[in-house]
Amino acid sequence: MRFPALTLLAVWCAVASAGTDTSLDPETGLATWQAETGGIQVRLTQISPDQARAFYLARGFSPEAAGRYARECVFMTVVRNIGDTPVEHRLADWRYVVAGEPDRTIRSKAEWEALWKRIGVSEAARIAFTWAQFPDTQTFAPGDWNQGMTTYSVPRGGRFDLHFVWQAGGKPFSGILEQVRCADENA
Amino acid sequence: MKMRNSLAGLMLGVLTGLGAPAASSLAADLPDLSHSLTRQTPTPAPALRLKDLDGTSHDLAQLKGHVVLINFWATWCPPCRREMPSMERLLQTLKGEAFDVLAVDVGEDADTIDVFTSQLDTRPTFPILLDTRSHTLQAWKVAGLPTTFLIDRQGRIVASAIGGREFDHPEIVQAIRELLRN
Numbered sequence: 113m114r115f116p117a118l119t120l121l122a123v124w125c126a127v128a129s130a131g132t133d134t135s136l137d138p139e140t141g142l143a144t145w146q147a148e149t150g151g152i153q154v155r156l157t158q159i160s161p162d163q164a165r166a167f168y169l170a171r172g173f174s175p176e177a178a179g180r181y182a183r184e185c186v187f188m189t190v191v192r193n194i195g196d197t198p199v200e201h202r203l204a205d206w207r208y209v210v211a212g213e214p215d216r217t218i219r220s221k222a223e224w225e226a227l228w229k230r231i232g233v234s235e236a237a238r239i240a241f242t243w244a245q246f247p248d249t250q251t252f253a254p255g256d257w258n259q260g261m262t263t264y265s266v267p268r269g270g271r272f273d274l275h276f277v278w279q280a281g282g283k284p285f286s287g288i289l290e291q292v293r294c295a296d297e298n299a
Numbered sequence: 300m301k302m303r304n305s306l307a308g309l310m311l312g313v314l315t316g317l318g319a320p321a322a323s324s325l326a327a328d329l330p331d332l333s334h335s336l337t338r339q340t341p342t343p344a345p346a347l348r349l350k351d352l353d354g355t356s357h358d359l360a361q362l363k364g365h366v367v368l369i370n371f372w373a374t375w376c377p378p379c380r381r382e383m384p385s386m387e388r389l390l391q392t393l394k395g396e397a398f399d400v401l402a403v404d405v406g407e408d409a410d411t412i413d414v415f416t417s418q419l420d421t422r423p424t425f426p427i428l429l430d431t432r433s434h435t436l437q438a439w440k441v442a443g444l445p446t447t448f449l450i451d452r453q454g455r456i457v458a459s460a461i462g463g464r465e466f467d468h469p470e471i472v473q474a475i476r477e478l479l480r481n
Contacts, residue, residue, distance in 0.1 A: 167375070171375070192462070235432070236406060236431075239405065239406040239432065239433050240373075240375070240406050240407075242433070243373060243376075243405055243406065243433070243436075243443075243444055244375065244376075246443075247442040247443040248442075249442070250442040250443055250461070252461060252462075253335070253337035253459075253461070254335065254337075255333045255335030255337070255460075255462075256335075256337065256460065256461035256462050257333075257461065257462035257463075258442075258443040258444075258461055258462055259377070259378065259443075259462075260443060
């Protein structure tokens with residue numbers, strides 16, 4: 113179900129911030145941002161350009177196609193239902209905001225798929241790509257969780273706030289991951 | 300910054316193809332997998348007819364009268380890798396009973412899967428089926444990996460789980476035993 117934009121903005125304002133927990137993996141040097149609010153946990157972990165490139169090269173992408181994906185700011189995204197009510201997310205309703213710029217939507221799997229078809233990425237590679245991305249929409253029962261990649265058009269080292277939204281019990285909710293930072297080129 | 304577990308490291312190790320050694324060395328730092336199953340109103344399971352790694356066909360319809368755990372997964376999916384040994388332990392726990400496990404891999408070939416399973420302490424003895432073009436996942440309305448379904452003796456989906464689980468947890472074993480008694 114699509115949420116009206118005004119409703120979203122109102123909810124964002126109402127929720128403000130439940131607090132973003134940040135951690136750094138000492139082995140990889142890559143950072144994670146996590147928020148828990150309203151029975152949901154959302155976590156973004158940096159994926160370096162080299163890692164993103166290597167993952168898709170290993171799954172049949174050409175160097176050009178893998179390089180195109182790796183130009184984006186890629187995060188491993190985990191959503192977990194830590195409450196006692198089913199929750200449903202719709203990635204198209206999420207927004208990310210770079211300071212001083214209009215909010216943006218996350219590039220959808222369908223948009224990527226169209227690009228991959230246009231530049232001749234094989235079907236097998238496209239299937240791997242599709243399943244490696246965070247699902248467009250999914251319902252999580254209590255205890256359920258999932259992970260996948262999401263991408264953001266943010267410069268290396270740039271920061272953004274991610275406004276994530278979900279539904280539970282027929283009502284919309286939202287939370288914020290604040291000051292998420294895009295991995296450096298040589299992370 | 301607060302230090303946390305090395306989950307990110309595990310994910311990225313797998314992502315970049317560093318492989319199981321890197322992944323397993325970090326596994327001890329990870330939180331326990333959960334063991335919840337979401338019960339649902341029994342509904343007939345979609346068709347599932349696929350070939351395994353040896354080219355042998357498997358048909359879920361042939362398993363009526365059995366309780367079946369169906370797991371959709373891929374080798375590059377970290378929670379899928381983590382939970383797979385627990386499915387083998389579950390199978391061994393219920394050995395001799397009318398219980399089966401089918402693992403459906405999406406989009407990979409037998410060689411890729413073999414590289415992964417050869418790194419496990421115990422190779423899976425249950426069939427690993429190939430859904431090369433992901434048509435079966437779509438028919439089962441799977442949105443992400445791993446997703447697991449529990450099928451009763453009448454061929455109906457009675458429970459599901461999205462995300463990694465410890466399938467040999469006593470509560471899951473008990474739930475399957477209850478289904479076996481019905």
